Amino acid sequence: MARPRKPLLSRARIVECALALVDAEGLPAVSTRRLAAELGVSGPSLYNHFRTKDEILDAVADTVCAQVDVSMFEDGTEWRAALLGWARSYRAALSAHPNIVPYLAQGPGRRPSQLAMADAVFGGMVRAGWPKPHATHIGALMRYFVAGSALGSFARGFVDDAALYGQEYPHLGEAHLLAGHQRDVDEGAFETGLRALVDGLALRGPAHRA
Incomplete structure (x- = not known):
């Protein structure tokens, strides 16, 4: 079976993308619409991993503190x-x-x-x-x-x-x-x-x- 052209969406990919946006443009840059566009997926697919934008930001913040x-x-x-x-x-x-x-x-x-x-x-x-x-x-x-x-x-x-x-x-x-x-x-x-x-x-x- 051929591999998918894009990596499968995961919590880790979403958090990585959100952190990159925060670093580059600040907290206001993070939205589910923007993340979906950056990841090349449809907006609703994000909700299979996070219910809200705040949950995404919580995961981003926790990733930083984990260091x-x-x-x-x-x-x-x-x-x-x-x-x-x-x-x-x-x-x-x-x-x-x-x-x-x-x-x-x-x-x-x-x-x-x-x-x-x-x-x-x-x-x-x-x-x-x-x-x-x-x-x-x-x-x-x-x-x-x-x-x-x-x-x-x-x-x-x-x-x-x-x-x-x-x-x-x-x-x-x-x-x-x-x-x-x-x-x-x-x-x-x-x-x-x-x-x-x-x-x-x-x-x-x-x-x-x-």
């Missing part, structure tokens, strides 16, 4: 090192797909990977000796920080035009150079903030909490 490493919360890693490792992995996953971050920021909902991540972080903090309310606060704090850092680039927000800043903004005389050092600036800012957060938590850690 985040949470193993450090299960293998006995000290809690500060675990938070550092997780936050870096989390930011790497979100920074690769920044357009999905606003959708992820709504919370885990029913998404398995996000729920598993929340469970791992909360469980890891409780096992380290944090009271449950504090463990919840730490998980929320880290999510706010990581998601915010992945939404955009601080360095790219300054245009490469030295004349723009001039004498009116005397402390921004080198701001036009920031975009050329985007990685150093953005990653340096993230690491500075991350270290400050974890060091601050350590001052109120299980052995020193108020």
